[in-house]
Every structure is written in structure tokens, then in C-alpha cells.
Amino acid sequence: MVVNEIREMFPALSRKVYGKDLVYFDNAATSQRTQSVIDEWNRISAESNANIHRAVHRLADEATQAYETARDAVKDFLNASAREEIVFTSGTTAAINLVAFCFGEAFVGEGDEVIVTEAEHHSNIVPWQMMCQRKGAVLKVLPVDDSGHLMVEKLDELITGRTKIMAVTHISNVLGIINPVKDIIEKCHSKGVAVLVDGAQGAVHCRVDVQDLDCDFYVFSGHKLYAATGTGALYGKKKWLEAMPPYMGGGEMVGTVKFSGTTYAPLPMKYEAGTQNFASAATLKPAIEFINLLNDSELIKYNDSVRDYLLEVLTKDERIILYGVPRGTNEEKIPLFSFTVEGVHHEDLALILDKMGIAVRSGQMCAEPVMDRFGVTGMLRASVAPYNTMEEAEYFVKCLNRAINMLM
Amino acid sequence: MSLIEAENAIVEEFSMYEEWLDKYEYLIELGKSLQDYPEEAKTDDKLIKGCQSRVWLDYKMEDGKVVFNADSDAIITKGIISLLIGLYSGRTPQEILSSDFSVVEKIGLKENLSPTRANGLVSMIAKIREVAGKNM
Numbered sequence: 001m002v003v004n005e006i007r008e009m010f011p012a013l014s015r016k017v018y019g020k021d022l023v024y025f026d027n028a029a030t031s032q033r034t035q036s037v038i039d040e041w042n043r044i045s046a047e048s049n050a051n052i053h054r055a056v057h058r059l060a061d062e063a064t065q066a067y068e069t070a071r072d073a074v075k076d077f078l079n080a081s082a083r084e085e086i087v088f089t090s091g092t093t094a095a096i097n098l099v100a101f102c103f104g105e106a107f108v109g110e111g112d113e114v115i116v117t118e119a120e121h122h123s124n125i126v127p128w129q130m131m132c133q134r135k136g137a138v139l140k141v142l143p144v145d146d147s148g149h150l151m152v153e154k155l156d157e158l159i160t161g162r163t164k165i166m167a168v169t170h171i172s173n174v175l176g177i178i179n180p181v182k183d184i185i186e187k188c189h190s191k192g193v194a195v196l197v198d199g200a201q202g203a204v205h206c207r208v209d210v211q212d213l214d215c216d217f218y219v220f221s222g223h224k225l226y227a228a229t230g231t232g233a234l235y236g237k238k239k240w241l242e243a244m245p246p247y248m249g250g251g252e253m254v255g256t257v258k259f260s261g262t263t264y265a266p267l268p269m270k271y272e273a274g275t276q277n278f279a280s281a282a283t284l285k286p287a288i289e290f291i292n293l294l295n296d297s298e299l300i301k302y303n304d305s306v307r308d309y310l311l312e313v314l315t316k317d318e319r320i321i322l323y324g325v326p327r328g329t330n331e332e333k334i335p336l337f338s339f340t341v342e343g344v345h346h347e348d349l350a351l352i353l354d355k356m357g358i359a360v361r362s363g364q365m366c367a368e369p370v371m372d373r374f375g376v377t378g379m380l381r382a383s384v385a386p387y388n389t390m391e392e393a394e395y396f397v398k399c400l401n402r403a404i405n406m407l408m
Numbered sequence: 409m410s411l412i413e414a415e416n417a418i419v420e421e422f423s424m425y426e427e428w429l430d431k432y433e434y435l436i437e438l439g440k441s442l443q444d445y446p447e448e449a450k451t452d453d454k455l456i457k458g459c460q461s462r463v464w465l466d467y468k469m470e471d472g473k474v475v476f477n478a479d480s481d482a483i484i485t486k487g488i489i490s491l492l493i494g495l496y497s498g499r500t501p502q503e504i505l506s507s508d509f510s511v512v513e514k515i516g517l518k519e520n521l522s523p524t525r526a527n528g529l530v531s532m533i534a535k536i537r538e539v540a541g542k543n544m
Contacts, residue, residue: 347484377462
């Protein structure tokens, strides 16, 4: 498999912006979609648009099949032990909110503690803050060091007899370092603390095995994973999903409804109230099929060479400060590079690169605590996908250099 | 030069640059040429809301004319505010309010900025108009 074969599967990659070839380096925010994903969404919209799970007619059956087949695909993708453990959500944010709310309702009381890390996206901070406020619980923070690694050794002092759950990102959307989540989970479990892993970036760049990780919850978004936006999943161990109360009440999440009381549907429907975003959720299947194609030794070698090249250029350039630098091998870093340039504003760089055809992210990247940790108001982030080429990386470096020179 | 003449001159100046990068280079130069803005005037009440980068706009009245001074931590944004100040500073409130501010559309600034940044531009113009209105 060569990179150009991969590129051809993505119609967006052949477009031009301002007359120049698009170089899409904002993949950590949203990845582009394969033609197969677009086709699946179109197919369901054109041919099988009917409300899932409810009716007995043909269209409803087709829509339900597509939706439930996607659930099986997600189950296999995460290596969950049962399809009941996969709850479809609108994305990572919705999944974390669900867990923060429902876990909080069931298991967190006044004076209890929740741990997050300094490297989290706002989505993995604010829902926990809200829950802690509601419950009178305390939010504690595991810090990151100067190289962008979690200070896991501090976890022992953070965990107390009151700690109920820890929420940790598999890979920070700013730092791009693969966190030792398995060690963290082991440590937390040894002290009776549940763990939610935010896999918004992790599911894209790591082969996730929730049984091997032994995490209690794992969440991810479809739109960063080549699927349609408004999709995502929550993996939860059955024991938790069964013990927690439902999140939203509504149609399809119920057993029987009487004014004297309601019983709830079995998993996973208990957490899927209302008509689901089935046309989009179904695209998770072709997206995961595409991801399986990426597991090709030639391609992996090529993708790694692009990462290594950018890592080397950005660490060696003295004008650039890179945040999230691997301590050991490059394998602990995903091709996601957030940096600042001395004396140059990130917004200016992003504006100029845009006019050169390069899409990058600038700003706080929904992670203000990380910005504060490193004492900056924002960063520039280039995040690379398996469909990006070495030529694009070289063009990016050339343009970045030109932009810096324009602004210095 | 009357305000209309000054606005037309800017439109003409910009039309010389075909490439957007050249326009940015021009704005960067304009940004650099903006006179020093005192650190102590970088207060929240002078901060223009709606901009992605931080922009401060201060003014004083001199002989019935509004004299603006501004700063931003991003240089292209600073160039844009510098361009606006170049046009509207040192003019009477009546003159400022007589402008329809279509100059930013004529030079293609508005349509070529992302909506979030275009909002910042709209906020800058609103602030200039507000200052003029207050000092009529």
C-alpha cells in the first residue's frame, strides 16, 4: 500500500485552496472522509432512511442493520468483549458527559475525589468539574512535566481513599505523547479507582484493546477517525453500564412506561434515548474498514518517516519551541506538533500558511490549562494523517520558514 | 486628503498586490509602523471583543479631532487596525461617521478573513464608530 493509493480514497484531498494544492494538516481537529464513508451516508439517506429499531418494514430493517453492524465494527475495533458495551454517542464530548453525569449520580458523593490531568482537552475537564460541583466532590489534577509527559509518579500521592474515578487522555490533543494509560489503569485499579480514557486522539493513532487496557470506559469521536461528524462511541464495562442510571430519558431507552414507574431497556439501548444519528453512525463501519487498511508495514514505515522528519526539523530549529517532545523513542509521539515561535504570534503564522494552501490550527486548542502550564496564549499545531505525504511535510517546512521570515 | 480620497488611495494601493501573501506583507509593514502603544493602556476596557488575537484601541480628542492609537499581539491584525487608524485617526467625528467603511470590502479584507477574524474586523470598525459617535 502506498500513500497515493490512500489519498485517492479521499475526495477532499484533491481540492485546491486559493489556487494551491490543499495541504491538510488539521487532522487532529477533524480528519477528512473516505469516499466509502460519504457513499454509506448517501446510501442510507437515499435508500434506507427510516427510524431504526422501531418499525417492521423493510427500510427500517435496513437502517437498523446498518446501525447495528456499525456497532459490531466498533466492538471489534476496540476489542470489547460484548456489543452491549458499545454505546453510540454524538462524539467524545457527549460520551464523557454521559459518564461524568451517570457515574457521578451512582457513585460520587460529598467529599469524594475525581482526578484529571493537566493535559486534558476542555471536554475531559469541564464535565467533571460540573459533576464535582453538583456532588460536592473535589477535582484533583495530575501535572505534566516540561517535556509534556504525565508525572505518573505523582499519582500515588493524589489517590486517596476518597478517589472514585480518574479521567485521562490516551494522547493529548496538544502534546501528542502517548500516555502510559495501561500503567495508570493498573495503579488506579489497585486502589479501587475507576478509569475513563479519552481516546479522541488515541483511537486514531493506537490499536486500542480495551480488554488488554482493562479501562472502565473508553471514548472516541468518529469525525477524527474518517467517519461522519456527530458520531462516536462510549465503551463501558458492563458492570458499570448496568449499575449507572440512564443519562437521558426518552423513546427506545425504556422497557415499560407507566405513570406509576418506568423500567429501562437493556444495554446499550438504555443510554440511547431518542432517534439516533443512524445515517452518520453507520459510517463508522467503512471508516474502521479503512483504518484496518492502514495496518500495512510499507505504509507505516512511510508514515513514521514523515513524523520523524517533522519532529527533527521542529526540534532542531532554534526559533521554534515544540511542546510534547519524546523522551525515549519517537514511537511515543504521534505526528502532531504544537509549537510556538519566539516573537511571532501563532495566529499570524496560521493566516499566512492558510494562504499558502496549508490548513493548521492556531490558538488554545480547547486546552487552556496546557497553555497556562507552558506559559503561552496559544500555539500553532500541525497534525498529520496517514494520507499526508513527505512532499507535503517538506512544503509545510518551507512555507513555515517563509512565514516566520515574513513576520520576524 | 479628504477621507474619501484616503480610502480610495488605500483601495488603489491594495489593488497593486495580486497575491494575498503580498497583501499580508503590506499589512505586516503597516503593523510594524504603528507607533508605540503604552503597556499601561493595555487594559480590559480598551480591549476589542470579538477578535481572536488581542487588540487594544485607545483615543484622545485633539482640536475636535479623534486621535486613535492601537496595538495587537498579532502583527497582521495590528496591520489591519493600523490601516484603519491611518484612515480615521485625526479626523472629526462627523467625518468618521460620514464613511460607510466599505473600504474593507473593496480591498477584499473581509471576505478573505475567516468568519471569526472578520468578526474582529467588524468589532474594530464598530469601536471606531462608537468613539466617533460618543464625541460628536
